[in-house]
Amino acid sequence: MIPPLALDVNLTFIGEDSPHVESVAECHGAFAQFERELIRERQRRGLRSQGGKEGHRQETVSYPTRAAELRRRVALGDSKAGLAREFGIGRDTLYRYVPVKKRRAGKRAK
Numbered sequence: 001m002i003p004p005l006a007l008d009v010n011l012t013f014i015g016e017d018s019p020h021v022e023s024v025a026e027c028h029g030a031f032a033q034f035e036r037e038l039i040r041e042r043q044r045r046g047l048r049s050q051g052g053k054e055g056h057r058q059e060t061v062s063y064p065t066r067a068a069e070l071r072r073r074v075a076l077g078d079s080k081a082g083l084a085r086e087f088g089i090g091r092d093t094l095y096r097y098v099p100v101k102k103r104r105a106g107k108r109a110k
Helices: 004-008 019-049 063-075 080-087 091-097
Strands: none
Touching (some): 080 091
16 A cells, blocks of 8 residues: 555556555655654744744834834925835835825815
């Protein structure tokens, strides 16, 4: 009988199921499982070396100082696209830090 792991990775064995074929397939499955466990252990060790962080991305803008600067510059009328380029962030990120006043439908800007 061919182990299920051999079927998962699309290995095909032609001919009869001899003990040799079965043992080779079992060895491949054992090595694949062993390698996967090594990868998971390295991943856990890497997360522990980061001080227990769960692998979250670092904030693009250090909130207190740069976000305040972004808000101040938007209030002065600087271009949002230009500020995003200057700070090295996307416009979506800029809008996350700078609240935008929504205009109500039906009102015209004067």
